Amino acid sequence: xxxxxxxxxxxxxxxxxxxxxxxxxxxxxxxxxxxxxxxxxxxxxxxxxxxxxxxxxxxxxxxxxxxxxxxxxxxxxxxxxxxxxxxxxxxxxxxxxxxxxxxxxxxxxxxxxxxxxxxxxxxxxxxxxxxxxxxxxxxxxxxxxxxxxxxxxxxxxxxxxxxxxxxxxxxxxxxxxxxxxxxxxxxxxxxxxxxxxxxxxxxxxxxxxxxxxxxxxxxxxxxxxxxxxxxxxxxxxxxxxxxxxxxxxxxxxxxxxxxxxxxxxxxxxxxxxxxxxxxxxxxxxxxxxxxx
Amino acid sequence: xxxxxxxxxxxxxxxxxxxxxxxxxxxxxxxxxxxxxxxxxxxxxxxxxxxxxxxxxxxxxxxxxxxxxxxxxxxxxxxxxxxxxxxxxxxxxxxxxxxxxxxxxxxxxxxxxxxxxxxxxxxxxxxxxxxxxxxxxxxxxxxxxxxxxxxxxxxxxxxxxxxxxxxxxxxxxxxxxxxxxxxxxxxxxxxxxxxxxxxxxxxxxxxxxxxxxxxxxxxxxxxxxxxxxxxxxxxxxxxxxxxxxxxxxxxxxxxxxxxxxxxxxxxxxxxxxxxxxxxxxxxxxxxxxxxxxxxxxxxxxxxxxxxxxxxxxxxxxxxxxxxxxxxxxxxxxxx
Numbered sequence: 001x002x003x004x005x006x007x008x009x010x011x012x013x014x015x016x017x018x019x020x021x022x023x024x025x026x027x028x029x030x031x032x033x034x035x036x037x038x039x040x041x042x043x044x045x046x047x048x049x050x051x052x053x054x055x056x057x058x059x060x061x062x063x064x065x066x067x068x069x070x071x072x073x074x075x076x077x078x079x080x081x082x083x084x085x086x087x088x089x090x091x092x093x094x095x096x097x098x099x100x101x102x103x104x105x106x107x108x109x110x111x112x113x114x115x116x117x118x119x120x121x122x123x124x125x126x127x128x129x130x131x132x133x134x135x136x137x138x139x140x141x142x143x144x145x146x147x148x149x150x151x152x153x154x155x156x157x158x159x160x161x162x163x164x165x166x167x168x169x170x171x172x173x174x175x176x177x178x179x180x181x182x183x184x185x186x187x188x189x190x191x192x193x194x195x196x197x198x199x200x201x202x203x204x205x206x207x208x209x210x211x212x213x214x215x216x217x218x219x220x221x222x223x224x225x226x227x228x229x230x231x232x233x234x235x236x237x238x239x240x241x242x243x244x245x246x247x248x249x250x251x252x253x254x255x256x257x258x259x260x261x262x263x264x265x266x267x268x269x270x271x272x273x274x275x276x277x278x279x280x281x282x283x284x285x286x287x288x289x290x291x292x
Numbered sequence: 293x294x295x296x297x298x299x300x301x302x303x304x305x306x307x308x309x310x311x312x313x314x315x316x317x318x319x320x321x322x323x324x325x326x327x328x329x330x331x332x333x334x335x336x337x338x339x340x341x342x343x344x345x346x347x348x349x350x351x352x353x354x355x356x357x358x359x360x361x362x363x364x365x366x367x368x369x370x371x372x373x374x375x376x377x378x379x380x381x382x383x384x385x386x387x388x389x390x391x392x393x394x395x396x397x398x399x400x401x402x403x404x405x406x407x408x409x410x411x412x413x414x415x416x417x418x419x420x421x422x423x424x425x426x427x428x429x430x431x432x433x434x435x436x437x438x439x440x441x442x443x444x445x446x447x448x449x450x451x452x453x454x455x456x457x458x459x460x461x462x463x464x465x466x467x468x469x470x471x472x473x474x475x476x477x478x479x480x481x482x483x484x485x486x487x488x489x490x491x492x493x494x495x496x497x498x499x500x501x502x503x504x505x506x507x508x509x510x511x512x513x514x515x516x517x518x519x520x521x522x523x524x525x526x527x528x529x530x531x532x533x534x535x536x537x538x539x540x541x542x543x544x545x546x547x548x549x550x551x552x553x554x555x556x557x558x559x560x561x562x563x564x565x566x567x568x569x570x571x572x573x574x575x576x577x578x579x580x581x582x583x584x585x586x587x588x589x590x591x592x593x594x595x596x597x598x599x600x601x602x603x604x605x606x607x608x609x610x611x612x613x614x615x616x617x618x619x620x621x622x623x624x625x626x627x
Contacts, residue, residue, distance in 0.1 A: 035417035037424070085609045091416035092364050096555060097608045099366070099548050103601025106545070110594035220544060224425045231421065265432040269425045273410055276418060 006128070006135045007257040008250065013141040014210070015249020016148040021203040021226035022233065022241035023152070024196040029235050031172045031192030034083065034094040035227070038101035040219030042078070042197055043204030045105050046070040048113055048214060050205055051120055060123040068201050075197025079190045106216040115216060122209035144206050151199055152242060158195075168192055221265050225252065228272045234282025244283070315480035319473045326469040330462045338461035339533075340573050345468030346529040347569035349475045351553050352562055353522025356479055358551075359560030360488060361515040362495035363411060367423035368523045369547035370430050371407075375400040375527025376537040380447040381440070387450050389532070393471075396528035397521050404520020405513065412512040427547045431539040446538025449531050468529045475522050476562055482518065483562075491515055545597060552604045575599060 021039070028036045036042075050067025054060045078101065086094050124143050128135035159165035170178040171188035179185050207222055208214060229248040233240020248271070255267045275282075326345075330338050350368055357363050375396040382392040407426060411419050434441035441447065454463030482488065490511045493501040498508050531537045553568025576596040583592030 035421065037417075037420065082605060082609070087608075092362075092420075093608055095364060095417055095420045096551065097605050099551060100601045100604030100608065103545065103548055103552075103597050103604065105601075107594040107596075107598030107601060110597065111590055114590050115594070217544070220428050224421075224428050227421045228425075231418070260436070262432045262436045265429045266436065269429045272422060272425050276414055276422060277410060280413070280418075 002134045003257065007253045009128075009137050009141065010257075011250035011253025012246060013137070013144050013249070014207075014253055015229075015246035016144050017203050017207045017210075017245075018222070018226045018229045018248050019242040019245025020148045020151060020199055020206070021222060022229035022245045023155070023238055024200040024203065025226060025230040026233070026235060026238055026241045027155075027192055027196035027199065029230075031168065031189055031196075032083070032094075033088070033091070034086075034098070035235075036196070037095055037098035037223075038078070038105065039197070039200050039226075040204075040223030041102045041105040041216075042074055043071070043200040044208075044214070044216060044219050045109060046074060046197075046201040047120070047204040047208050047218075048109055050201075051118075051214060060121070064123070064205055067205050068198050071201025071204075072194045072198040075200075076190050076194040078197070079193035083193065084186070084189075109216040113214070113216075117212050117218075118214040120208045120213045126210070140209075147202060147206060151202060152238075155195070155199075155238070164191070221268070224265070224272070225249075225268050228268055228275065231272065232275050232283055237282070240282055315477050315484075318480075319477045322473050322476075323469070326465065326473075330458075330465045335459060335461045338459075338465050340577065342461065342464040342468040342533055344569050344573050345465065345472040346526050346533060347553070347572045348472040348566055349468075349529065350523045350526035350550060351557070351565040351568045351572070352472075352475050352479050353519035353526075354550055355554045355557070355560065355562060355565040355568075356483060356491070356522075357515050357519035358554060359564075360483060360495065361491040361512060363512060363515065364416075364420050364551075365411070365423045365516070365519070366420055366544070366547045366551065367407060367426035368519070368550050369542045369544065370426045371400050371404055371520050371523035372527035372530065372546070373430050373537070373539070373542035374403050375524030376531035376542070377434075377441060377447070377527075378524070379528040379531045380449045380537045383450045383531075384447065387452065389451065393525065393528045393532075396531075397524045400524025400527065401517055401521045404523070405517050408513040408516030408520065411516050412509040423547075424544070427544045430542055434539045444539060446536055446540070448536045449534075451532065451535060464533050467532065471525050471529055475525060476565075479518070479522070480562060487511075487514065548604075549600055552600045556603060556607055 021043070024039060025036060028034055028039075046067045049070045050063040052063075053066040054063025057063070082097060082101065083094070086097050088094065122140050124139040126138045126140045128138045128141075130136070157165075159169060167178070167183045168188045168191060170181075171183050171185040172192070175185045178188075203222075203226070204219060208218060211218060211222070225248050226245065229244035230241050231244070232247060233242070233244035248268070251271065252264045252267065256264045326341070329341055333341060350372060354365065354368055357365055378396040378399040379392050382395050383389065386392070407423070410422060414422060431444070434446070435443045454460050458466070483491070490501070490506045493504065493506055494508050494511045501511075502508055527542075530541070534541065549572055550568075553572050554565060555568075556571060557564030557566070557568035576593075579596035579599060580592055583589065583595060
């Protein structure tokens with residue numbers, strides 16, 4: 001029972017990261033109808049930048065801020081320089097270009113930093129507090145919940161309460177009409193990519209200390225888990241992404257805890273297959289978003 | 293006027309003749325060229341030639357799947373791993389290579405059929421995501437069942453020495469190109485007939501294909517199964533060339549490389565698969581030399597990675613028209 005409680009909290013902490021990462025996927029999907037397969041690699045790249053700054057200055061928090069800023073810039077840059085020019089007549093074109101970006105980013109990171117795992121320290125203790133002899137949460141878990149929760153709240157406020165959020169939604173759902181009404185649709189798309197990549201960087205910074213550390217391919221499995229979470233939520237629904245992320249995190253925590261860590265990736269694959277084949281519209285999507 | 297018509301007619305006939313070059317002739321000419329090359333090239337180049345042949349098996353299959361049928365697979369690296377591991381396990385138990393290759397193809401075909409059944413119900417990014425997951429899962433399978441697959445270290449492959457009349461490299465080149473030419477022949481004959489037309493019809497317009505009485509799901513599964521068989525053969529040949537298999541030999545980047553190869557080579561044409569296979573061997577070799585010249589080990593593998601990525605992005609941005617065969621109907625929301 002103690003173990004079950006511990007695994008549940010651990011799963012929610014993992015799930016919060018997957019939720020943030022899935023949210024980033026959903027943001028781009030809603031804005032541009034593209035699944036950004038380069039998201040994991042982009043997050044790793046900014047995490048490298050963040051940890052380089054942290055090493056150079058001795059301040060983790062400065063590195064943390066730099067990483068997220070780098071994420072915002074990288075997202076905007078990728079949209080402006082590459083994604084804007086993709087021929088969207090087939091959804092596969094965007095996928096192929098994103099996969100090309102994965103190769104570029106992993107290659108460049110390998111050239112600069114090498115292909116071995118580099119240690120990445122967590123800023124806060126990862127020892128769990130004990131309540132009545134049961135290990136619950138660590139300081140770091142609380143930080144993860146706080147950071148992801150803040151992002152979810154800020155994004156919700158941005159999209160529902162601000163004029164910019166309204167313009168972004170309008171640009172995504174009715175680009176032609178929005179353009180006629182004076183909304184800078186291209187700018188909104190760039191902003192959407194920047195926000196998504198910033199959220200992805202945050203997720204990367206949060207998850208990398210809990211995994212093996214920094215490596216050009218460190219986020220591959222995290223990406224698959226987050227993709228599964230986003231698909232579980234319907235790919236169109238931010239709430240779905242968050243709930244999907246928490247569900248996937250819990251599932252993976254139980255499976256790693258009871259069956260062994262190496263089984264977890266296979267469980268993600270199995271879950272993805274089951275979700276895609278049984279509920280192809282996701283648990284939370286309203287209309288036929290899946291037709292693309 | 294009639295002269296003009298005549299000229300147009302001869303032009304058309306010439307064009308038809310060029311595109312309808314019999315695959316049998318191509319294969320025979322190819323075999324003669326390969327045999328001639330194995331007796332003229334130095335051993336290392338012959339080894340590279342063998343590798344091109346092994347790559348050609350999988351790029352040809354992937355060309356059919358992605359180019360003609362419009363299904364994007366990132367799981368073909370994992371399918372190659374299936375073939376390679378099957379061959380290794382078989383060889384270490386029975387040491388009977390021809391049967392082993394056949395078994396490797398059969399096992400991979402079965403695995404491909406399972407993925408293909410799921411793939412036939414998925415489109416675009418969903419299929420890509422599923423196959424990506426398949427590719428990422430390979431190392432965790434080998435470590436979970438480490439008594440069979442021996443985790444990250446992998447397995448060595450037991451092989452009999454080649455016939456005395458030829459060197460090891462020559463034997464490898466003959467074996468790989470035997471497989472490659474057979475693959476190309478089978479695929480060319482398959483895609484020229486009804487199956488090829490069905491696949492293109494499904495790729496271009498699923499609804500129309502269904503109206504014309506084509507079973508969309510059956511065609512898609514069949515295309516996936518055929519290309520999986522090719523990947524299984526390629527994996528088995530790689531295991532023979534390297535004399536070992538390990539998860540490190542089949543990373544996600546391998547699947548991305550294969551995608552790059554068929555995109556650059558020109559989707560939908562088997563000649564494009566050959567160009568892609570040559571590039572897959574040539575570009576890393578060039579990157580290796582640049583890395584050595586610069587004296588940097590870090591540069592070596594990563595230079596090829598970066599270069600492949602840049603090429604993939606540039607080709608997709610600059611020549612999307614050349615990728616017309618990639619198009620599958622994009623159904624807008626609410627229609």
